[in-house]
Amino acid sequence: MVQKNSQTVVFDGTPLTVIQVAALAAGKAKVKLDTSDEFRARIDRGAEFLEKLLREDGVIYGVTTGYGDSCSVSVPPELVYELPRHLYTFHGCGMGEAFSLEESRAILAARLASLCQGYSGVRYRLLEQISTLLIRDIIPIIPQEGSVGASGDLTPLSYLAAVLEGHREVWYRGEQLTTAEVYSAEGIEPISLRPKEALAIMNGTAAMTGIACLAVTRAQYVVRLATRITSLCSVAVEGNDFHFDPMLFSVKPHPGQQQIAAWIHDDLHTGEVPRNSNRLQDRYSLRCAPHVIGVLQDMLPTTVAFVERELNSANDNPIIDAEGEHVLHGGHFYGGHIAHAMDSLKAALANVADLVDRQIAQTVDPKFNHGLPANLSGATGTQAAINHGFKAVQIAASAWTAEALKGTLPASIFSRSTECHNQDKVSMGTIAARDCTRVLELVEQVLAAGIAISCQGVALRIRDGQLTLQDLQPALQQDLERTAQLLTFLTEDRPLEQDLRRLVEAIREKHWVLYA
Numbered sequence: 001m002v003q004k005n006s007q008t009v010v011f012d013g014t015p016l017t018v019i020q021v022a023a024l025a026a027g028k029a030k031v032k033l034d035t036s037d038e039f040r041a042r043i044d045r046g047a048e049f050l051e052k053l054l055r056e057d058g059v060i061y062g063v064t065t066g067y068g069d070s071c072s073v074s075v076p077p078e079l080v081y082e083l084p085r086h087l088y089t090f091h092g093c094g095m096g097e098a099f100s101l102e103e104s105r106a107i108l109a110a111r112l113a114s115l116c117q118g119y120s121g122v123r124y125r126l127l128e129q130i131s132t133l134l135i136r137d138i139i140p141i142i143p144q145e146g147s148v149g150a151s152g153d154l155t156p157l158s159y160l161a162a163v164l165e166g167h168r169e170v171w172y173r174g175e176q177l178t179t180a181e182v183y184s185a186e187g188i189e190p191i192s193l194r195p196k197e198a199l200a201i202m203n204g205t206a207a208m209t210g211i212a213c214l215a216v217t218r219a220q221y222v223v224r225l226a227t228r229i230t231s232l233c234s235v236a237v238e239g240n241d242f243h244f245d246p247m248l249f250s251v252k253p254h255p256g257q258q259q260i261a262a263w264i265h266d267d268l269h270t271g272e273v274p275r276n277s278n279r280l281q282d283r284y285s286l287r288c289a290p291h292v293i294g295v296l297q298d299m300l301p302t303t304v305a306f307v308e309r310e311l312n313s314a315n316d317n318p319i320i321d322a323e324g325e326h327v328l329h330g331g332h333f334y335g336g337h338i339a340h341a342m343d344s345l346k347a348a349l350a351n352v353a354d355l356v357d358r359q360i361a362q363t364v365d366p367k368f369n370h371g372l373p374a375n376l377s378g379a380t381g382t383q384a385a386i387n388h389g390f391k392a393v394q395i396a397a398s399a400w401t402a403e404a405l406k407g408t409l410p411a412s413i414f415s416r417s418t419e420c421h422n423q424d425k426v427s428m429g430t431i432a433a434r435d436c437t438r439v440l441e442l443v444e445q446v447l448a449a450g451i452a453i454s455c456q457g458v459a460l461r462i463r464d465g466q467l468t469l470q471d472l473q474p475a476l477q478q479d480l481e482r483t484a485q486l487l488t489f490l491t492e493d494r495p496l497e498q499d500l501r502r503l504v505e506a507i508r509e510k511h512w513v514l515y516a
């Protein structure tokens, strides 16, 4: 899976970026665990401190006690080593679809990044086993449902814990196989989890954080593509270029909004604004595009910061301070920041889908599109009467938009008291991240329709001699060519499902080079 000469993501406790996690998840980056003696020693020090504590004090939460509300139950010494297996076993109750291969790799990467901070009291050997899974692309199959995202992603991460010990199932070379058969084929020894180790794997936010890494990197491309679609729609409907003037935006100083306006302005290579324009004001979906896409652009840096801090944090409980010899009890498994980041990201994303859906509506409609044919059908002569162009695609885009908007209900407000009221306030961050992923899929579909329709609109003006290719900025010319590689100009009605699927795939692959 891992491509040759591709980048390498090194797990050594130093900060990782969402881009690195996304590259790793896509199979485009190699994985390397720091093998230096210094790093090994730093990690092992936590496990050694716990061993010492166990010998000397005999009581450690989650090691010699039950979990959560069951912490008042003491576990007799002869059963302490059986406790980790019980933890992942009773949490083996995940439901729903499994996370995708890409998502599951991101989840493993997020857990490894957290354990590499060195505050979880696990052995270096455990980190090696997780990195072996990533390197050999043996990926646990993790059901998506069943985490409240505040006692960590306990249930999803139990699937990782179980796989480390050689149980449950994995994806391996495109097949779903038992971990046991893959380990024996690959000559991998299952690990025997030490007393704190199952808890350390499960008591964190890796499921929601891994998914959030993928969501924010996809959202960065959504911003750019929605901006370019706005420019193309403006050209297609002969919109008013002066809505994006730098002077206009200098008096409303949201930097992301200004950036979007500047990009559109450059795309449209607008000249000097007339002293008193007699041009009409376009509808809001064009005129206010920087104000809608700009919200997403302005919130992305904060969203990325939330996700990267969580990614590079010790999200576990208890935290093991081997240096100072303390066991610190807290709530670092709580995914509140990811919950908020994903809840707000999905709302901003769905607003962009709504904007593009309205741009599509203007562009296909002869009442608003300044002389383009109905539904942008390229059919001429008598054939025009029976051709319906992008009519159904516009209807579909309306449906995808509605579904995206419906998916924006915040998850974090649905906190429930659970686990005998020990977990009486929880984040629901994993649900927020999954919702955000679903919203993203729908947004990308709307953008696929948007790029298809805006390019057809511009191509119609060129075909009908109202515009030449050279009138367009080189970047827009290139977009038309890149779109034409995937979607031939629509003259005669044809089922567009496969074309749209290609376009969605191309969005995921960042096929259009946008504002580099």
Ligand SMILES: N[C@@H](Cc1ccc(O)cc1)C(=O)O
Residues within 6 Å of the ligand: 067, 068, 069, 150, 151, 152, 154, 203, 317, 318, 333, 419
């Ligand atoms: N997250 C809990 C531990 C826990 C683990 C498993 C459970 O099923 C419940 C609670 C804590 O650290 O306090």
